[in-house]
Amino acid sequence: MTIVISLRDFINGMQMVSNEVRAYLCKATGEIIPVTYDDFDVVEEGDGDWSEDDTWKQEFYEKVEKIGSSDEYLELPSQYDIHEYAIMERFCLSISDEKISDLFLYKIHGSGAFRRFKELLYRYEIEKDWFSFRDEAYKEIAICWLENRDIEYTDDMNRRG
DSSP: OOOOEEHHHHHHHHHHOSSSEEEEEETTTOOEEEEEHHHHHHHHHSOSOOTTSOHHHHHHHHHHHHHHHOSSEEEOOOHHHHOHHHHHHHHHHHOSSHHHHHHHHHHTSSTTHHHHHHHHHHHTTOHHHHHHHHHHHHHHHHHHHHHHTTOOEEOOTTSOO
């Protein structure tokens, strides 16, 4: 039986990815599993016996162990694959008012770019536009990633829940 991945769950997994967290797709179940570097350390440094831990923790560490030793798991796009700064820059270019667009482009350079960008979003009351734009960019990245690996998905992005 072929697993069909929820696009919403996949994108939620992508949005968890950071410097400290990676996310993985289990090809057999479609489950998205976020894993920290500390989780990998626990598995690498331990002897594989987590019998003292809660059942859910045992199951989790068994999955982490499999992630490192089998091809059953695929790593989701990294923050470098997603490149949120480039998405932010494209959003700035999409703003129809040229003066506001130029201001946004000016403010997103240098240290503190994301903070200044967020401040401008709220000042000009276009944060909803940004979130829609960002969600669409994530969706495009997710679809491309899934299709390049011949993984079926369902576009459940507009459903509530």
